[in-house]
Amino acid sequence: MPPYCFSASPTTMEYESKPDMSHLCSQPQQEQLQPRSVSFDEDEQQPAPVAPKKSVSFSPTSELYLIPHHNEMSEEERRATYMTSQDYNRMDRENVATVRQMQQQSFPANDDLYFRGLENALPQPMKERKQRIKFVVFHVLQEQHQSHTLNDEWIESLRYHFTSKSADFANKMGIWDYEAMREDLVNDAKFMSPIYGPPITTLSR
Numbered sequence: 001m002p003p004y005c006f007s008a009s010p011t012t013m014e015y016e017s018k019p020d021m022s023h024l025c026s027q028p029q030q031e032q033l034q035p036r037s038v039s040f041d042e043d044e045q046q047p048a049p050v051a052p053k054k055s056v057s058f059s060p061t062s063e064l065y066l067i068p069h070h071n072e073m074s075e076e077e078r079r080a081t082y083m084t085s086q087d088y089n090r091m092d093r094e095n096v097a098t099v100r101q102m103q104q105q106s107f108p109a110n111d112d113l114y115f116r117g118l119e120n121a122l123p124q125p126m127k128e129r130k131q132r133i134k135f136v137v138f139h140v141l142q143e144q145h146q147s148h149t150l151n152d153e154w155i156e157s158l159r160y161h162f163t164s165k166s167a168d169f170a171n172k173m174g175i176w177d178y179e180a181m182r183e184d185l186v187n188d189a190k191f192m193s194p195i196y197g198p199p200i201t202t203l204s205r
Contacts (some may be wrong), residue, residue: 094112094113097113098113101113
């Protein structure tokens with residue numbers, strides 16, 4: 001028997017030092033423990049883990065705005081919140097009326113009709129613009145191929161002849177945009193100016 005070997009039971013042995021392998025091999029083979037089978041019923045009896053309840057916390061200084069659910073709204077609140085078929089039909093009619101005025105070189109910008117965002121709805125002006133670009137590129141390449149030289153003045157005159165309409169239209173768009181936001185710019189400038197700043201209120205005694 002190896003040193004410091006204690007036989008606690010016929011089937012278990014406890015060693016305080018490294019066991020002697022030759023001695024172990026000479027011992028009769030011990031009965032192996034059979035694996036324990038677990039039935040499904042035994043698994044089902046185990047309580048399922050409970051997921052922690054989720055919670056949300058807010059700062060005491062936060063302002064909370066509760067949005068009601070769709071089912072909690074009245075019919076009047078739904079009509080005031082969501083688009084209806086009547087709203088979509090009205091927008092379609094306004095867009096068609098705006099495009100018709102734009103085709104007549106009139107660009108409405110009022111509370112009822114506004115042309116911004118409908119520029120691509122004009123097929124003829126877009127087609128003419130693409131044709132002008134192709135025409136300029138074609139003639140520039142043709143001149144380069146024939147003379148092997150490039151006259152800057154000739155290119156400038158040709159480019160200006162075909163892009164003047166685009167330049168005028170872009171200038172007109174810039175003026176319209178400036179006029180649309182001019183009032184807001186003036187108000188913001190007065191508010192930020194140290195001279196025209198917000199009025200100082202004094203407490204009366």
